Amino acid sequence: GQQLNQSPQSMFIQEGEDVSMNCTSSSIFNTWLWYKQDPGEGPVLLIALYKAGELTSNGRLTAQFGITRKDSFLNISASIPSDVGIYFCAGIYTNAGKSTFGDGTTLTVKP
Amino acid sequence: DAGVTQSPTHLIKTRGQQVTLRCSPKSGHDTVSWYQQALGQGPQFIFQYYEEEERQRGNFPDRFSGHQFPNYSSELNVNALLLGDSALYLCASSAGQPTDTQYFGPGTRLTVL
Numbered sequence: 001g002q003q004l005n006q007s008p009q010s011m012f013i014q015e016g017e018d019v020s021m022n023c024t025s026s027s028i029f030n031t032w033l034w035y036k037q038d039p040g041e042g043p044v045l046l047i048a049l050y051k052a053g054e055l056t057s058n059g060r061l062t063a064q065f066g067i068t069r070k071d072s073f074l075n076i077s078a079s080i081p082s083d084v085g086i087y088f089c090a091g092i093y094t095n096a097g098k099s100t101f102g103d104g105t106t107l108t109v110k111p
Numbered sequence: 112d113a114g115v116t117q118s119p120t121h122l123i124k125t126r127g128q129q130v131t132l133r134c135s136p137k138s139g140h141d142t143v144s145w146y147q148q149a150l151g152q153g154p155q156f157i158f159q160y161y162e163e164e165e166r167q168r169g170n171f172p173d174r175f176s177g178h179q180f181p182n183y184s185s186e187l188n189v190n191a192l193l194l195g196d197s198a199l200y201l202c203a204s205s206a207g208q209p210t211d212t213q214y215f216g217p218g219t220r221l222t223v224l
Contacts, residue, residue, distance in 0.1 A: 031212075042218050098159060099144075099156065
């Protein structure tokens, strides 16, 4: 079945640094999503991408839908302590009705 | 505007028992999906309900079943619980089209002893 490879698995950065993480798949997706999950909470949607090549920003977050439709990346600029959490990518294939998730990137920000 | 709500928050069961988890979708949403999230992993799709019927199903055994009510709320039932069923169970709602963005509830933490 479809599988997403998310990297890196974890990151330890200093406050103020920029962060980059990515997600690759052997299958194409029609929608790419990026979520953040805090401990004890459900994933919260950060950015949704609907078109190959699309670049979308949400504050300090920027995500891109790869032109091959098999990958996506998320950048966080000028990280702050509240950016700490687990970031998940997810892909949706048209009419599949489900999101396929990566295993997450755990981000730690040191003040 | 209430988001997705789930109950209970935590649950402890023993092997062989049965469990029912509940979900109320975000206002205006008519589609509910259920996911299982094991520790250290991403959510895994169980199934999706739309118009009170199962529309899509992931690779989960028949011990996992569900139901959607006319008010769009949903239940997830798991029979004959195994230790490996211990996980965070997430409910997500969306507006109806298969590719519509899903919004997640806080989850129910199930522990099977």
